[in-house]
Amino acid sequence: MSEPFPDIDRARSDTRALPQLIHFNNAGSSLMPAPVSDALHSYLHDEEKYGGYETAAIRAAELDNFYASFSRLLNCQTNELAYIENATRAWDMIFYSIPLQAGDRILTSVAEYGSNVIAYLQRAKQTGAELVVVPNDDSGQLDTRALEQLIDAKTRLISVSHIPTGGGLVNPVVEIGRIAKAAGVPYLLDACQSMGQLPVDVKEIGCDFASGTGRKYLRGPRGTGVLYVSQTMTESMEPAMLDQHAADLISPTQYQVIDGAKRFENWEQFFAGKAALGVAVDYALSWGINDIQQRNTMLAENMRAQLSAIPGVTVTDEGSTRCAIVTFFCKQKSATELQRLFSAESINVSVSSGSGTLLSFRQRGLDEVVRASVHYFNTETEIDLFIEKLRQFL
Ligand SMILES: Cc1ncc(COP(=O)(O)O)c(C=O)c1O
Incomplete structure (x- = not known):
């Protein structure tokens, strides 16, 4: 069950790019809210x-x-x-x-x-x-x-x-x-x-x-x-x-x-x-940083659970405490290809590879992963749509 977040509608109406765009690239660069x-x-x-x-x-x-x-x-x-x-x-x-x-x-x-x-x-x-x-x-x-x-x-x-x-x-x-x-x-x-x-x-x-x-x-x-x-x-x-x-x-x-x-x-x-x-x-x-964290955790765990249920998809997030950054790869398609396909559907994700994470990726034998990073203004409906699109791509 989702945790209540104070006024998600206002958080979304303050974010002018929504609802035309699904922005899961908050770890890259988030969307500035209107007051900012x-x-x-x-x-x-x-x-x-x-x-x-x-x-x-x-x-x-x-x-x-x-x-x-x-x-x-x-x-x-x-x-x-x-x-x-x-x-x-x-x-x-x-x-x-x-x-x-x-x-x-x-x-x-x-x-x-x-x-x-x-x-x-x-x-x-x-x-x-x-x-x-x-x-x-x-x-x-x-x-x-x-x-x-x-x-x-x-x-x-x-x-x-x-x-x-x-x-x-x-x-x-x-x-x-x-x-x-x-x-x-x-x-x-x-x-x-x-x-x-x-x-x-x-x-x-x-x-x-x-x-x-x-x-x-x-x-x-x-x-x-x-x-x-x-x-x-x-x-x-x-x-x-x-x-x-x-x-x-x-x-x-x-x-x-x-x-x-x-x-x-x-x-x-x-x-x-x-x-x-x-x-x-x-x-x-x-908004309150604790409330933001609580909502982000709920959204990210929702996304991880849905991703893990897709055949061929591996979620690569580590640690006993996890945050709003969700990473995964698929057997069927490269991360770069998936980013391109998502982008054509106005869904922003990014690809993690190369220098940024080299020590960790080398240890784990990872090459590139899709990074879908959620923030509190994202919704479970957006995640469902993202998962539906991914299933179609694969
Ligand atoms: C963990 C971490 N540290 C530092 C940076 C660098 O931040 P900036 O691009 O603002 O210099 C990044 C950027 O992705 C990052 O993820």
């Missing part, structure tokens, strides 16, 4: 009418709202937040600022996002540090006992993805946080797929850093992202790159890094996106 899209466009119109700097001054409160909104979403202080252009750069700003030397160890997850793995390998090559991939347990989530055993005096960072890009797994991030804290090792969380689809409480998780993006489950604009850095870490960290927003040039030979996590920001930013992302976070909070 309107905020974005009205900001851009003001820039056209009044000028960019002038609009930033007039609409300063809306820009500032970014920090207030995320502090509520993530349970942190406003000065622990930075606005960055995407999740990857937010994550990079931390990872490339952590000093590493030969023999140091970075512990990561099998579910790790491809861009993060590339960065680990690059810094390992540059510094002689070692990348250690913590194995999964039988359910497919990071094995926390193995993590505990792998930590040693040379471990400089625990860096994991909360939810992978190509699967419904949710890693046990709170337990990882407990282990990191006990060992005194900094903890970097890639929360790109989790923010907006389930609670990300940085205090409860106990991470020192978390990165996120605007366009996915938060339903914000593309080209926007967020970085959380705990106050303690901010005070002791100098960003790998600085500009005159992040630091003040106080003499011809001296600069002073500014206080707070804004030291990780750029001077030039996508201002309209910042204002609109604040609105997107407020919008998500207005």
Whole structure:
């Protein structure tokens, strides 16, 4: 039985692309709801009418709202937040600022996002540090006992993805946080797929850093992202790159890094996106993140159950806790072919393959899978139609 969700009709009427489209690509880029899209466009119109700097001054409160909104979403202080252009750069700003030397160890997850793995390998090559991939347990989530055993005096960072890009797994991030804290090792969380689809409480998780993006489950604009850095870490960290927003040039030979996590920001930013992302976070909070998670779980489990009943279809989501991302492959047709067929029926899904999920897919012998990622504005009727179409394609 479906759980009640507050006013699904309003959630759908706020989403202007519906009902012509079935959007199961929320893990790629979700649909902006009307209040977010309107905020974005009205900001851009003001820039056209009044000028960019002038609009930033007039609409300063809306820009500032970014920090207030995320502090509520993530349970942190406003000065622990930075606005960055995407999740990857937010994550990079931390990872490339952590000093590493030969023999140091970075512990990561099998579910790790491809861009993060590339960065680990690059810094390992540059510094002689070692990348250690913590194995999964039988359910497919990071094995926390193995993590505990792998930590040693040379471990400089625990860096994991909360939810992978190509699967419904949710890693046990709170337990990882407990282990990191006990060992005194900094903890970097890639929360790109989790923010907006389930609670990300940085205090409860106990991470020192978390990165996120605007366009996915938060339903914000593309080209926007967020970085959380705990106050303690901010005070002791100098960003790998600085500009005159992040630091003040106080003499011809001296600069002073500014206080707070804004030291990780750029001077030039996508201002309209910042204002609109604040609105997107407020919008998500207005539904309630727990309610969103509950509905998403119901929809995703419904889809998994129906997919599993189709001969030749294998659902590939791992973990003891699963999220709104549903992945599968079919014996009869490739994921790319299926995406094309769905697209012709105005059903958006994506294909996960290649770099994004390489560690996990190589281990499991997977090549490419269909990723059908639901969000709370989707319905059981849409899922039924999707399943009916899939049966026809096969
Ligand atoms: C787990 C994970 N981390 C990071 C990213 C990168 O996000 P962005 O494209 O905003 O940099 C993605 C994007 O798909 C992702 O799924």
